Amino acid sequence: MTTDPAAPSAPARRAPAGAAVLREDVTEAIRAAVLEELAAVGFARMSIEGIARRAGVGKTAVYRRWKSKLHLVLDLIGAFAVDGLPVPATGSLYGDVRALLEVLSHVLRHPVASAVIPDLLVEAARNPEIADAVRGALLEGQLRMAQGIVSGAVERGELPAETDPGRALDLAIGPLYWRQVVVRDAIRPGDLDALAHSVVAGLRSA
Template identity: 65%
Template sequence: MLVRMTTNADQSQTRPRRRTPAGAAVLREDVTEAIRAAVFEELAAVGYARMSIEGIARRAGVGKTAVYRRWRSKLHLVLDVVSAVAVMGLPTPDTGSLEGDLRMLYEVTSRALRHPVVSQIIPDLQAEAARNPEIAEALQKALEQGQAGVAGKILAGAEQRGELRAGVDGELAVDLISGPLYWRMVVARTRKLPKGYLDALARTTTQALKAL
C-alpha cells in the first residue's frame, strides 16, 4: 500500500479558505450614515416622543433589524447621534482679533441655527432633557464640546494677544458670547436677523468681555 505524504502545499490547497464575513456580520457604513440622517429628519418631523425605530428605518430605506444591530433603542440612537455632532464641533476662528473671531463664530452659528432641521430638533430635545437625564447629559456634553468649547478657545487666544486681562471669569464670558444669539434664534425663534445684527453683537460682546 502506498502511503501519500501530505505536504504543506497540499494542506494549503485542501484547507478551506476563510471567507470575509458578509451580511449580518458586517455593518455597512453607508447604511449607518443613512440611519443617522434619518434620525435628524424624523426628530424634526415628529419629535422625540413620537419618533420610532419603525419610522427611522422606513425613512432610511432599511429594515428595523439594521437599526437594532447598531443601537438597542431609540434613546441610544439619539444619544449616539447627538454625541457624534458634539465631537465634530464648530471650527475655531483665527482672525487675529477678538471681535473678528466672535463675528465669524456668530456667522457660522447663525447659519447652523437657521437650518430647518436643526431649528426643530433643538427645542424638542431640550424639552426631553427636562424629563430624561441621559438626554440632558448628552446635550450638556454637546454644548461643552461645541460652541462653549470654541468660545473657550477664542477667549484663550484673546488673553494671549493681550486683548483680555488674564483670569477672566470663563463661565460668565461664555454666557456673554453664546447667550444673546441663542436667545434670539432658539428661544425667540427669530428666523431673519436684522441687518448688521451680527456685527453689532460681535462689537458689543467684545466691549463687554474687555470690561470683565
C-alpha cells in the same frame, strides 16, 4: 526549506458568513426618517418602530447602527457639532468673536438644529441622562472654542485673566439661539458684526 511551486496555495480569507455590512443608503434613510418622526411626534413619543416604519426597514437595521433613539438623535447632532473645528485665531478679540458667531450661526441654521435641539432641551430638563448627553454633544465643542478665544485675548492683554469663557459663550450664543431657533428670524452679516461688538464690550466691562 524550499516551497514546492506545485503545492496548492492557501485559500483566500473571506469575511465570516453573515457578517454585517451596513449599507449607507439604509443609514441615510434612517436618518431622514428620524427628522420626519421628530417633526411629527417629538422626541418623547418618537420610537424605533416608527423610525423603522418611515425608513422602510426593520427595527434590526436601526439597532445595528444605534442602541437607542437618544444615541440616534445625538449622532445627528454630531453631524453639525463644532467639536472638530479649530479655535479662531484672527489676532484680535473682536475678530475671534466674530468668527465664533459665524460658526454658531451656521450650526443653528442647520435643519437638524431647528428640528431636534428645542425638543431635546425640554427632555433634558426632565431626564439627567439626556441632559448629560446633550451637554456633551452641544456644549463641549463650543466651550472649547470660547476658552481658546478668551485665552488668546488674555495673552494679548485684551481681557483680564479672570474672564470666564462660559460667560463669553453665553453672551454669544444666547442672542443667536433666540433669533434663529426661538423666533426663527434671519441673521444678516451686519447683525453678527453688531453682536460681536456687544460681546466684546460685555466681556471688557465685567
